[in-house]
Amino acid sequence: MEDMHLDESDIAERYVTGRLSAEERAGFEAHFVDCARCLDRIEAAEGLRDALARPTPPQRPLLLRIPRRSRPPAFAMALAASIVVLLGVPVALSLRAASRAERALDAERSAAAQAAQRLGDLEQKLGGAQAALRQEQEARSALETQLAGERRPQLQVPVFALIATRGEESETLRLPARPQWILFSLERESPPRFSQYRVTLLSSDRRQLWQGQVEHTSSDQLAIGLHSSLLPPGAYLLQLEGIGRAGSLTRVAQHAFRAVATPPDSATHER
């Protein structure tokens, strides 16, 4: 990776502000998860974003302070006393009025600061809600893409004819490399006794992965469609039970198999 190039890039900023596409974001995450320099950049960009989003605390209004002298000169005291005597009550009233006006002004400033604070809070919440909405849209878009893929007609569906196994016997199924629908073909009991069957798919530790009811496909076959994503490499057991008229279950057969992934060219099974 070229660090000089990344220094000049805005990828960390675009990442923390949600401006990368899903593909770009995945590529960048796969890189920076193990890159201390990029993590430094991301954390700095996050700090900058958070601090900018936070409302700035209101600054206190500057008060004009007149320095006091510890000992006023005598002539000044005399002059002040004379002014008080001469101007008397009217000046005192004016000072009171000025004081009231100053208090009202302070109250207005305080209210304005609170309003600014509230506005900042709301802007921050709006930013958070917008980020959450973006994430939801991305998740939805990913789901839609997945759904569109699933809806595409599948022209080549691998079919695996499973034969009943006993004891330690097991078949090996080479599943397609890409997840897709596959078809299992199972033999019915001879002569056929049931029209409905319960099929159970178990993992090697006997955990139930899937269960469903099927009807016979032909006089001697049952067909079950499964998505290969249900079968990561490992050992499995497919149990087939016949459902009687009263709902009673009778074991018909079991099919032990091992799923392995194959290169994209072929999907086969072997014994």
Place this chain on the structure above:
Amino acid sequence: MSSQLNSMATSSGSEKQSRSLAELIRSGDAAAEQELVLRYSRGVKAILRNAAADRSVVDDLHQETFRIALEKIRRGDLREASGLSGFIASLARNLATDYFRRSRRPDSRDAATLESIQSSEAGALDRIAAGEQARCVRQVLEELNTERDREILRRFYLSSEDKEKICDDWGLSSLQFNRVLHRARERYRELYEKATSGRDKS
């Protein structure tokens, strides 16, 4: 851009380390498991923070990511050991997306978001950190050369406007724009590290 990102993801120079780390974990080496957590913890948290605002969710998903990652590596589910970074990053992102999908309904989304913002603001330490962040960002803004640079920073971080539009409005090239972001980010980092190291010492 995507080819640049792909090359970044695969040419980090630590592929050999990743491969041997995954192999050691698979062979049951507990020290290798600890090393994996130490090595990827910070990156996983960054991904989860990006996906979910709530800190308690990040902590929970962080633990869950490593629990599942170690389980899969031990089982040998990681096909390409050299893709360890991509595997862990994608696991963290998927867990966060899945959590989001399960826990939120569209109509309760705004309320949940606001709650998470409120809860994330709690705590004296958070308030101290927030105060330091605010001081640092004020200084960064004051030190920027022009009002134009300050405005660019605000618009880029606080609005969802396209970078191209901001560049057009100010007659800037993409490189000039990136330099403004780069200078601000590096200066902020420097100031914040200085402020937090002072606090740690005291």
